[in-house]
Amino acid sequence: MATVLMSTKQLGYIRVLASKGGFNFDELLMGVASMVQASALIEQLKARTAQIAAPAATPELVAEGIYRRSSDASMFRVQTAQDSGRRYAKTLLAAGGWDYERGAIYTLAASERLTLAQIQAWGLDTGVCAVCSRLLSTADSVAAGIGPVCARRYS
Numbered sequence: 001m002a003t004v005l006m007s008t009k010q011l012g013y014i015r016v017l018a019s020k021g022g023f024n025f026d027e028l029l030m031g032v033a034s035m036v037q038a039s040a041l042i043e044q045l046k047a048r049t050a051q052i053a054a055p056a057a058t059p060e061l062v063a064e065g066i067y068r069r070s071s072d073a074s075m076f077r078v079q080t081a082q083d084s085g086r087r088y089a090k091t092l093l094a095a096g097g098w099d100y101e102r103g104a105i106y107t108l109a110a111s112e113r114l115t116l117a118q119i120q121a122w123g124l125d126t127g128v129c130a131v132c133s134r135l136l137s138t139a140d141s142v143a144a145g146i147g148p149v150c151a152r153r154y155s
């Protein structure tokens with residue numbers, strides 16, 4: 001049975017994969033002449049370039065907003081640092097205010113982000129505006145469960 005030589009299409013593909021993976025094209029082709037050998041080489045190169053191309057797994061960060069972590073009902077504010085552009089989470093303190101909690105953002109799920117209505121419900125319960133962490137002071141704010149400025153800003 002005659003050996004079928006590799007096609008120009010295969011050769012072109014090997015060239016592409018070689019440059020993608022930073023491999024030496026001529027070296028790769030040493031000892032590769034048949035279509036079967038070329039296809040084995042292509043499979044090998046595809047696997048190797050896939051490894052190179054795969055970025056290190058970076059965890060998906062949740063969007064800015066107010067979160068209630070379902071595992072412990074803790075409240076968090078997710079925000080973006082102005083200088084670095086990094087997103088992070090602060091935890092709501094019982095005494096009011098927020099405290100940066102390292103790594104907390106990775107414990108939050110997108111589904112735990114509160115809607116305006118959920119923030120209001122929480123505010124009605126606690127008397128605290130979950131957006132700014134301040135005690136609701138005016139009768140209107142207490143009735144709404146959120147301060148007027150925060151209600152306008154939060155979406």
Ligand SMILES: [Zn+2]
Pocket residue numbers: 129130131132133134146147149150
């Ligand atoms: Zn507020």
